[in-house]
Amino acid sequence: MSRPILRCSLAQIARSARLVAFALTVFFTVRYGVAQDTPLISGGVAFFSNTNGGNTSYMPIIEPLIDIPIGNRILIESRAVLLENFAPNGNGQPGYDHTHFAGFTYLQADYIASPHLTVVGGSFLLPFNTYNDRLSPVWISNFQDGPLIASIGTMSSGSGLGGMLSGSAISREKYSVNYSAWFSARSGNEQFNSKRSSGGRASLYLPTKRLEVGLSYDRLLQGTQENFLGAHVWWEPKNTAFRLRSEFARGRHAQGYWVEADYRTPAFGGLNSWVGRFEPLFRIQQTFRRDTISSDGVPLVNTQRADFGLNYNLPHNTRILTSYSRQFSSSGNANIWETGIVYRFLFPVWKGKLK
């Protein structure tokens, strides 16, 4: 009996908190939104097609992001996603069916407490490995599909509802150390779904070598408690446009890794020449099931996948993404063809005054 009451009061509190946050945001942005700190709307709009096993689906998607600075130390930021998916009817029936989705990816308040500490509150992206909080935006990711192991350590929803401490612990010319530590409460809210969990990430970056290595750990604190471990290595050799990114993640029921490489050549007139705008990509990924319990989004059988991509970076923040993937597993092999076009937008919310 206590649960519905608790849910009801939590919902009321959440609604009230949203109203108060909105009112404060409007007040402070009107008061302080001048000079270089005008609130901005950014994000990406894309159209994707995906052909998997002969079935082609289409997906227009828009991911808006808003940043609202308040005073000198606070930032309210939020990202949402709105998409429509058109997929062929199953069971041999002709025509297409469509589904849609609209929701917040995160909505957080950041307080810059000191030169090395930022306090984050609200719904935030879980900093487990690098894909979830750094590479998942539609205008950043090189491939249309995320890695097969993206769901390990991200608690299904990819976001937490609670608080996080993060920042740069040490920043020197030759190295820097970043950290994040977070706690999330359980939430059944439709927009801000999260699980009771906690975790953290630490990474070491060597700017002279352009090498980053990091470790992540988090723990699910509800139901069957589970630990998740992650590691990532990024390397961009100096003076080149070559990037190598990789991640390993291990959960109680599955583990896996991915390695992605991309390159743009400056040899024919620079990166902004018509040749330099081509970006060949390759990603290899493997997943391994540790048992048959499928509490994560990792494939139910051991899977290997190779992705070959060729992107083209057009002027004016537009990219064309194309890729072919071959997936091998005991449940059947598949060819996956993907194409898409992504436009990144970025503009101030209003015409603020310049200092």
Place this chain on the structure above:
Amino acid sequence: MNQRYLLAAVAALGAIFTPLLLTLQAQSQAATQMSVQTSKKQTASAHSQQQYQSEGERVFEQNCSRCHTAPDGFSPRISGTRVRHMRVRASLSQHDAQELLRFLNP
């Protein structure tokens, strides 16, 4: 059988990427030597040689552009907001954030 194909593909790509990486490494070393030689002359450095013209440019190259390319152009009215966003997202220190702001909005 399928795994063999995959391993063959990985081996082939490894064979392609290994010389590429060696070439990149050689280019990197050559560019580094060149930049050391030219630094004494205080010449304007080329972008490809990674001789950063400002501390802010270095911060941008070593943090922001590791995930995404720079947007083509944006209003100076939002440069402070963008820097604050990047400060949180990339865990920039206060010093780096200030340099980045100076670079984006000189």
